[in-house]
Amino acid sequence: MSSPLFLPLKPWMLARYGRETHRLSLDAGSTCPNRDGTRGFGGCTYCDVEGSGTGALKDGIDLRRQMEVGLARLARRADEGESVGVVAYFQSYSNTYVAPERLRLVLESLEPWLPGGGRDEAAARVVCVALATRPDTLPEWALDQLCELKQRTGVDVWLELGLETASDEVQRRIHRLHTLEEFHSAVQRAHARGLLCVGHAILGLPGDGREGARCTAEELARAGVAGVKVHHLMVLQRTVMAKQWKQGELETLDAPTYVEWLADFVERLHPEQVLHRLTGDAPAPSLLAPHWPVAKNEIRNLLQAELQRRGTRQGALWSASPS
């Protein structure tokens, strides 16, 4: 592919960490305030019962064991005498929706592999700790703990914050139940502690449309998150959306439409926001729709071609974003 017209993750990671870096998904056994009744019951209408995660802790695999197994797998990718970087990624549910002592224990489980922990010269070493969470479940004590981790060890700490859509009305419709204002507040408070933020977006949510995709990009640019993950709406088994889709009440995007909306989205981001993800995937047995006749990696090439066709690039419409 010719020089990308958008900012992909891989070269950014190489420049920042000086080595090839991979994600190691971990399950801390967290839960979600949108399932236990604190914010709502039943969860977001697109979320399956595993909280979009690995489900590993529920299978009885404790965190240190998850780390050992995952690091051994990643170490096999390292060339002789080299080491790969690892992003220790707490993916499932809302990882700051726990008691303070629980988060402390979760972070402590990484200590052996953090700088100064004794195993940091291994063939796979942790360069970053990432936690996915909701913007409305980010208490000050959690930010304090994450800030302390960053300052003491020097590793990057990312907070992956789900925005999904800038529309509060669509947030209600998909039963996500937080607001755009809560997202901006969370990012500001994380930035004040020196943490990096990655904002999540889903294109094609019901009632959001192409204009919604554009607005979400503008708000992510306005928030100043360092990174962005975006994917198309996927309908999974065992979700509320699965019922809606089976009853013909829900449509998903085809690949050409998604690429057009994605190009709109990317044009409205800041030129320096790193694109961590451009599309989604799901295990074949759980994915109801859409089934695209293009491979996941092909979306990157199609986006490049669309931006080329338009004579544009990431951030081309950023100056038109709201301030």
Ligand code: SF4
């Ligand atoms: S906030 Fe996250 S974990 Fe909770 S229901 Fe929604 S998608 Fe699932």
